[in-house]
Each structure stands twice: as structure tokens, then as C-alpha cells.
Amino acid sequence: MSSAVYVRAEIRRTLRNRRFLVFSLGFPLLLFLIVAGANREVKDFAGSGISFALYYMVGMVSWGSMAAVIAGGARIATERQIGWTRQLRLTPLSARTYFATKVASGYVLALASIVVLYLAGALYGVRLPAEAWIRMTLLILVGLVPFAVLGILFGHLLSTDSLGPAVGGVTALFALLGGAWGPIAGGSELLSQLAQLLPSYWLTQAAHSAFTGEVWPAKAWIVLVVWTVVLARLARAAYLRDTAR
Amino acid sequence: MTHASAPTTTDAITLNEVRRSYGAVVAVDGIDLRIRPGEVVALLGPNGAGKSTTIDMVLGLAAPDSGTVLVGGTSPAQAVARGDVGAMLQTGGLIPDVSVRELVTMLASLYPDPLDVDDVLRRTGLVEVADRRAAKLSGGQTQRVRFALALVSNPALLVLDEPTVALDVEGRHEFWTSMRELTQDGRTVLFATHYLEEADTFADRIVLMAAGRIVADGPATEIKAVVGLRTIRATLPDVALDELEAIDGVRSAARTGSAVTLQCDDADLALRALLPRYPQARDLEVTGAGLEQAFRILTADQDGVAR
Numbered sequence: 001m002s003s004a005v006y007v008r009a010e011i012r013r014t015l016r017n018r019r020f021l022v023f024s025l026g027f028p029l030l031l032f033l034i035v036a037g038a039n040r041e042v043k044d045f046a047g048s049g050i051s052f053a054l055y056y057m058v059g060m061v062s063w064g065s066m067a068a069v070i071a072g073g074a075r076i077a078t079e080r081q082i083g084w085t086r087q088l089r090l091t092p093l094s095a096r097t098y099f100a101t102k103v104a105s106g107y108v109l110a111l112a113s114i115v116v117l118y119l120a121g122a123l124y125g126v127r128l129p130a131e132a133w134i135r136m137t138l139l140i141l142v143g144l145v146p147f148a149v150l151g152i153l154f155g156h157l158l159s160t161d162s163l164g165p166a167v168g169g170v171t172a173l174f175a176l177l178g179g180a181w182g183p184i185a186g187g188s189e190l191l192s193q194l195a196q197l198l199p200s201y202w203l204t205q206a207a208h209s210a211f212t213g214e215v216w217p218a219k220a221w222i223v224l225v226v227w228t229v230v231l232a233r234l235a236r237a238a239y240l241r242d243t244a245r
Numbered sequence: 246m247t248h249a250s251a252p253t254t255t256d257a258i259t260l261n262e263v264r265r266s267y268g269a270v271v272a273v274d275g276i277d278l279r280i281r282p283g284e285v286v287a288l289l290g291p292n293g294a295g296k297s298t299t300i301d302m303v304l305g306l307a308a309p310d311s312g313t314v315l316v317g318g319t320s321p322a323q324a325v326a327r328g329d330v331g332a333m334l335q336t337g338g339l340i341p342d343v344s345v346r347e348l349v350t351m352l353a354s355l356y357p358d359p360l361d362v363d364d365v366l367r368r369t370g371l372v373e374v375a376d377r378r379a380a381k382l383s384g385g386q387t388q389r390v391r392f393a394l395a396l397v398s399n400p401a402l403l404v405l406d407e408p409t410v411a412l413d414v415e416g417r418h419e420f421w422t423s424m425r426e427l428t429q430d431g432r433t434v435l436f437a438t439h440y441l442e443e444a445d446t447f448a449d450r451i452v453l454m455a456a457g458r459i460v461a462d463g464p465a466t467e468i469k470a471v472v473g474l475r476t477i478r479a480t481l482p483d484v485a486l487d488e489l490e491a492i493d494g495v496r497s498a499a500r501t502g503s504a505v506t507l508q509c510d511d512a513d514l515a516l517r518a519l520l521p522r523y524p525q526a527r528d529l530e531v532t533g534a535g536l537e538q539a540f541r542i543l544t545a546d547q548d549g550v551a552r
Contacts, residue, residue: 009347
């Protein structure tokens with residue numbers, strides 16, 4: 001007995017789903033190619049000393065990877081609706097492992113999105129020392145954890161009809177408020193303080209570590225852990241409500 | 246060497262005083278049931294009898310409000326986790342974007358001791374569509390895939406909830422033929438149906454449910470004799486009902502105007518006696534009682550039933 005076969009099949013399925021690939025990988029890439037392409041010559045973005053392409057690349061990386069892991073868990077909604085999860089509950093596959101397959105496929109897709117954007121960035125002249133690429137990538141993978149759990153929560157709360165808009169909308173909101181699309185605080189101290197309570201803010205900071213060189217402060221870890229624990233509690237409650245008959 | 250005590254055989258399924266309501270609706274109203282390993286048992290009853298709820302509880306998909314449910318001596322959840330249970334539910338779609346073979350392989354990989362995937366595909370008649378995606382299958386093929394999914398786990402207990410409900414007569418026949426071949430190796434089978442014929446042809450034992458209770462439980466032949474009552478209708482004025490009731494094979498007689506209705510244990514016997522005795526009988530009609538009617542008889546007269 002091994003769930004490895006199931007996990008592999010799940011990942012294969014994810015990569016075969018063209019619509020899913022287009023939206024998760026395609027959108028951030030397209031936006032990057034268009035916007036960063038138009039600003040290729042900006043080598044000192046807003047007086048920060050970094051190129052526009054780098055700034056925009058890391059923003060798209062945090063948005064794209066976030067969308068990918070949320071969508072991974074949210075796909076549970078489809079399998080719930082067709083009754084497949086009910087069939088799975090009659091197998092030795094535990095709910096925990098089932099969720100892990102969804103998180104794993106979300107992470108595979110997130111990694112693909114990250115790599116594709118790195119390559120596109122390199123194409124537009126982004127150059128970073130090896131340790132900066134690695135640090136940024138590892139921090140992002142950790143920063144994605146609460147969003148993977150959010151995906152599982154969505155998978156139990158949403159119907160297939162509301163899935164697209166809800167996932168797209170919430171992802172956009174998190175990306176916007178977390179600063180993935182550019183600074184929004186506009187100098188407002190209050191807004192900036194509030195933004196720091198969001199996991200997407202620290203995800204974006206993880207991406208920004210590429211040029212700031214800063215690893216998260218303690219506050220970031222606290223925010224990420226609290227969000228993960230709270231979302232996991234909610235996801236558990238939603239799962240139990242869904243399976244109680 | 247002597248054994249201190251004989252090994253006790255564990256029941257495949259034990260239900261003890263099991264009750265379950267959904268809101269104000271009592272779905273299962275206190276049932277006791279023991280199924281021994283290797284038995285093929287039909288849960289027979291009309292819609293709303295509580296069959297699906299009973300099956301959901303055996304599978305651990307629903308919890309009883311009171312009473313206990315054991316599968317192989319443990320909780321249903323533990324039995325499922327051991328991989329001892331294969332089930333075909335009444336509802337439950339297939340993942341649309343994988344092939345039949347991939348789907349069966351995925352499921353097989355979750356069990357400790359699965360059957361060979363190709364073998365299962367062959368035995369369930371799915372070889373030709375093995376590379377087709379589940380979304381492109383017909384209703385009958387989908388049903389066969391669901392059967393393959395239940396079977397591939399090589400379960401000690403196979404549970405089928407109205408497995409032929411989506412099939413036409415021919416499909417139903419095919420299903421039970423392959424089912425019979427596939428279950429001759431001594432696994433326990435529990436299936437729900439509302440077709441007496443399916444229960445009679447396939448099961449060793451029939452458990453009859455109505456309104457959340459078990460109203461009869463016995464060998465298929467015995468239950469069929471009770472449920473398989475037939476009705477003779479005829480236009481036959483001026484004959485006393487007790488005269489008709491005295492005919493061999495007639496269980497009861499009733500009159501509406503010039504028409505009489507005879508409930509028969511053995512309609513053939515009754516008819517042979519009826520015609521020579523009353524040659525004036527016209528408009529003869531023999532019909533099966535049907536389950537609904539049988540249930541009314543059974544629930545009104547439970548003493549006459551093997552329990």
C-alpha cells in the first residue's frame with residue numbers, strides 16, 4: 001500500500017489540466033512579459049536602485065505561486081461535488097493524505113510558476129547571486145504554507161460555480177494588500193501596519209529578499225504561524241461539517 | 246497440543262439496536278442484524294425503507310444515533326482503513342479527466358492487497374474502454390467502472406448500494422452474471438436492491454426492510470414464498486368468499502361487486518382447482534403481488550414470517 005502512486009497520479013492530472021495551467025502559470029507570466037517588457041529600460045525603479053524587471057518579477061512570483069497553491073486545495077470542491085471524495089472515504093487513504101496530495105500538486109505548480117518567471121526575468125536582464133535566488137525561493141515556499149491551507153478551506157466551503165471567482169478574487173485581494181503588485185500603503189503608517197498582519201505581505205517580502213537581502217523578522221514568523229493555525233482549524237471544521245451525515 | 250477454546254468466528258457485520266434519524270424522519274428504526282463471513286445477503290425493500298442509510302452506517306459514512314455497528318469486529322472506519330471493505334455507492338461520480346485504467350490503478354494503489362488491475366478490467370468487461378477518460382463513458386460503462394473500483398481492493402466485504410439502478414434489463418442481467426463469477430471465492434457480499442428477482446437470484450439470504458425496520462430475514466426461497474404472493478382476479482358473482490378461501494393455494498379472498506380478488510401462496514394450484522369448480526369464472530387475471538403489497542401483508546402479519 002502506498003499513497004505515492006496516488007500523489008504521482010494527482011500531480012500528472014494537475015499538469016494535464018490545460019485550463020488550470022493557463023490560469024495559474026499563464027496569467028502572471030503574461031502580465032510580466034507585457035508590463036516588464038514595456039519598462040525594460042528602467043534600471044532604477046522609483047529611486048530604489050533595482051531594475052523594474054526584477055521588482056516586477058518578484059511581485060509576479062509571489063502572486064503566481066500564491067494562486068497556484070490556493071487553487072491546488074480548492075480543487076477539492078470539484079471532487080466533493082462529483083462525489084469522488086465520498087468514494088475515497090471508503091478507501092484506506094486518510095483525509096490527511098488526501099489533502100497532502102492536493103497541497104503537493106499545488107506546490108508543484110507553484111514551483112513551475114516560479115521557475116517560469118525566473119526564466120522570463122533572466123530574459124529581461126535580471127541577474128542575481130546564486131544565494132539570492134535560493135534564499136528567495138526557500139522563503140517563498142515557506143510563505144506559501146498558509147495559502148495551501150486556505151485552499152483546502154476553500155475546497156470545503158465553495159461550490160464549483162463559486163470556485164473561480166472566489167479563488168481569483170481572494171488571491172487578487174491578498175496580492176494587492178500584501179504589496180505583490182507594488183506598494184499600496186502610499187506612506188500611510190496605519191495601512192502599512194495593517195498590511196504587515198497579512199501572510200501575503202510576508203510572502204511578498206520573501207520575494208523582495210532577492211534585493212533587500214533580508215530574511216523575515218520574528219513578526220513574520222508569528223503572522224505566518226497564526227494564519228496557518230487559524231486557517232487549519234477552520235478547514236478542519238469545514239471538513240467535519242462536510243462529512244457529517 | 247490442545248486449544249483452550251475454539252476460535253470464535255467474527256461476524257462480517259454486526260448491527261445492534263441501530264437507530265438513525267434525519268431531522269424528524271426516522272430512517273432506521275432499531276435494527277439487529279448479523280452477517281457471517283461468506284454470506285451473500287440482499288437488503289430488499291422499497292424506496293425509503295432505510296436500505297441506503299443502513300449501508301452508509303455499515304460503511305462508516307453515517308454514524309448511528311444509537312446502537313452499535315461492527316464490521317469484522319471493529320468500527321467501520323477501522324475496517325475501511327484496513328482495506329477490508331470495497332463499496333459501490335448509489336451516487337458518486339468518477340474523476341472525469343483520467344482514463345479508466347489510471348483510475349482503477351490509482352484506487353488499487355491505496356490497498357494493501359489489491360487484485361491485478363488488468364485482470365479486474367478484463368473481468369468487468371472494461372478492456373476496450375480502458376484508455377478512455379471517465380467523462381466519455383456511457384451509463385452502463387460508468388457503472389462497471391464503479392464496480393471495478395469496489396472490486397480491485399480485493400475486499401473481504403463487498404457492499405453494493407442498488408448497483409443496477411442505472412442499468413436497463415440487459416445490463417442488469419450482465420451485471421449479475423459477472424458479479425456471480427467474481428464473488429464465488431467466499432467473500433461476504435451485502436447489496437441493497439428493490440428488485441425481488443435480483444435478491445432471489447443472487448442472494449443466499451434476504452433481509453427485508455420496510456419503514457426503517459427489518460420485517461423479514463431468511464433464506465431467499467423462504468422470503469420469496471412470502472413476498473412472491475400472486476393475485477388472481479376474476480368476474481365470479483354469487484360464490485361465497487369462504488368457499489373460495491377453502492381452495493388450496495388461496496390465502497385470502499375479497500369481493501368488489503361481481504369481481505373477486507384471491508391472494509395466493511400458490512396461484513398455479515389455486516387456478517387449477519378454481520376453473521373446474523367454477524367454469525363460469527370470466528376475465529381471469531393473474532398478477533404478482535409486488536413488493537409494496539407484500540410489505541403491507543408482512544407488516545400487518547409479522548407472525549407468519551421467519552425472523
